Amino acid sequence: MAPPAGKRVKGVQIFRPFVYGTTAQLFDDKTNPKPPGVPDDHTHSWTVFVKGIDDVDITYWLRRVQFKLHESIPNHVRMIEATKNQPFLLRETGWGEFEITIKLYYAPESSEKPQTLYHHLRLHPYGRTDEEKETMRLNGGEVISWAYEEQLFNEPYEPFYEILTSGAVPASSAGPSKNSTKPTAGGKSKEKGKDKDDQKPVRSEGGVLERSAMIPLTNRPGQPFSRETETVEVKKLQEALVKVEELMTKTKAEVAGREKRLKELKAEAGK
């Protein structure tokens, strides 16, 4: 871990959305033939990944990812190093579900400690209803278990702050002041070089700017996380809230009735 460079930027929180999860598929002679060398009892091929939303590059803040698999798997701690524009991806085969420990190591400029996520590998369709299970099975026979998450950087160090707040769009007021802060860190000079490369904002297919914290507007096949999904979820939660409030008033009335009854009974007992 590099010694902290500069100071923390107080009171600032920066987030980056990303997706992690697993995709599993049953071995099948036609669509998914078992490669040679795979033990007989393995029934599925699966991948576990950490990637940017809409497949944008996240390697500028995430340096490497450690996947800790089940102990029974040979060499069960796997470290995946960052390659630009590639997701952190691990392919495996197996027969059982287990919990994968995903440890995120951040870019050295951040000087932050690694953080851990847990994800349950799903090989079999899951879901609360049969219907949900069925839709999962229909999806090309793949069982996907993906999770959206947002990485929050609370009070990042200054060099890292600089990295997290540049590169997506040509900086508005950056010009002169940026030059003046030049001699602070080594990471910055690299950063500046990158800046020159992508002066023009780069957008992914879903309209997300590279190096930004944006979320695509609409869903696309293979990209289930978007503003659309968010709005649906917010709506759902709001509906649930309304329902809770209804239940609450009902329960309150019930409680009031019971209290009254209890009082009566007690008064009677007191006679």
Next chain:
Amino acid sequence: MTSHDVRDVLNLTPDHAGGPRPSKKQRTAAPRPNLKGLAREVQNLGGDNPIAIVPQVSVFKKRRLASRKPAARWELQPFTNSARADDGNLILRHWRKPAVEHGTGPEPIQDGETRPVEEGVDKDGEGPKTKDSEFAKFNVRVSVPQYNEDQYRTNLQSVEWTKEETDYLLELATDFDLRWAIIWDRYDFVPKPPQGEDADGAGTAVVPAPKPRTMEDLKARYYEVAAKMMAVQKPVPYMTRPEFELHEMMQNFNPEQERKRKEFALNTMARSKDEAREEESLLLEIKRILARTERFNEERRELYNRLDYPATDSDINSFKSSAGLQALLQNLMSTDKSKKRKSILGPAGSDGVSPGGAVPNSAASEGPGGHARRESIAATASSSRRDSDVRGGAAAATATSATTARASAEPTPTSATAPGAIGNKKKGGAAAAQPERRKLSSQEEQIYGVSYHDRLGSGPTFRYERINKLYSHKSGQQQLRMTNALAELDVPPRLVMPTANVTSQFEVLWSSVTALVDMRKLNDKLEGEIKLEEAKKAEREKAKGVLGEGSKGGGGGGDEGKKEGGKEITEEAAGETEKEKEKDREKAGNARPESSGKGAQKRSASVLSATSDKSTKRQKK
């Protein structure tokens, strides 16, 4: 004397032919004035002296009409103007060069001298040939935000503005190309009288009076609508910079400020010469006063510094002897010295003093320098006192305190001010670092996901962590209850997209569900207590029945039971939609009055549950 000359003198043959000499010659020849109209040979005749007489060269006029082309053709061409609203019915004609015939000719000149000739409306046959006027492109319409009914309802609702009036405003805005002065002038919105009212209350029907709108009101509403519709069509992070700036500007329009600005401008323009002069003089006066107070403050501060003397409440007997006086003198000298030194350092040391430093009581807390100096004075004073062997209790106390103070004040005042100065510098450095960091525009903040919080634990975390914490703060049983309640509400166990928005929404839901769960718990508890009380009652009645007076009480109990049952039924009717858990309880509730009624009527405790046993025990106690 160059080496060349030496060689020459010594008659040595130059070993390299192209030496510097020939080049020199060339150079002298070069800057000869090049006269026009003379042959080079003639010019060379003059040698080094330039020729003074220059023959006049007769320049002939160029032959006119040498490259004569046929006269340019101009044609009278009809044209329409698409900017007109009459759909091309008016056809005018103007002269213009037919461009197609002259491939090499100049481009058709777009001159302002095209003479439109009124032609009338009759020429219909020329339709296909007519061209659109070049000036039609200057007919620019402003783009006024469009919205439909639905969008209006979700985004643009306002207390002040009805939809009709908003429509009217936008219509005027298009009509007058956003020229606000005209819009305001023509603005005359007559709200429609409410329909269906006139049948019964024609006399009393109040036609809503049109609200008087100032130009700022109109602008504010228009910008509000425009900004909102902009955001609806394109969420903020997706806007380009100019779009975003426009959006920001419209969103931040402050009618009040605008009004004040105009008022101020009006006032400024309306003031007379005298008033202007007075204002100027007042401003000058203010400047003078401010300058004077500054100087005054400075002087006062200095005065306080001077008045800063060691405390005199200790007795002065020590200074009455000549030795004591000597010591005192030395003291004063040394303090004077330090004061001088301090006054040199003064500006640095007093930088940290707030502007209110001139206030007497804050003079004491002026800075570490002042303290240290005073303490050192006290210390030396006490030591001199020790010399003169006068020791009162109070003196001893001050002495000890002074010695301790001396230990801390050991560094000379000059060095004592240093930490303060460093502290200042540090603070200044931090303050300087702040603006050094790039200021992000609010659009950039959105794009990069930057937000500002008062309290933050530094380091990386995940958004979902907050929700995990919500769970982990509860005990195991409570967690189970919460998950059950959430499942009941059809909320998935893990949020699909834990964005900031969703998370905060979930937190609201979570707190209300917590309240609900607590309420249910209370409900269950009450139910248990009711059961207990009823069992008690049954017990009592049984006892009464034994005494032979039970029939009356039994009847009463039965009545009550029925009443309770009725209540339960209404409750059940109200709670149809409630889930199984509730229903179970309802069943239990229904069963209860029955059992109590039976208990009362049959006067047997056999149907009562274990709680009744407990209650009897308690009664016995």
